[in-house]
Amino acid sequence: MHTLDELGSWDLLFYYGQNDLDLEIESELMLLAIQPLRSLLYDNKESGGIDGYENYPNDINLQINCRFSIASAVAWKNGIIPNGTEGLPDRRIAVSQNSISFQKDGGELDMEILYIPYYDYNKYNTAVTKM
8 A cells, every 4th residue: 555645646647657566556546536527538438536425425325326436437447458468567456346445534535445456366455545
């Protein structure tokens, strides 16, 4: 698990593909999760959109919708990124709705996502974000 400063570093953008693969995957997952719905310039079909759940009542709708948004965004991204067969590293990850947990404290939403990278399915990683 990396800090939010590491995940938001400009080096990940300018030196894409030259950094630690786990760091880049975790950064992509966090960006996918917090990106507002349908706001990406290059492909506005999907994003996690958990920022839309900030100040949302902590009820069953939050628990279902937030987890579903993240899991479906990851599934969509897995379909469009390289799978490791073209000489590029495999950046796909496995995420289940059951592996996403969150804690709501006032208006703040803390999300913890347990994911498994496809390139090493014996390695479990965790990404944490605070909204």
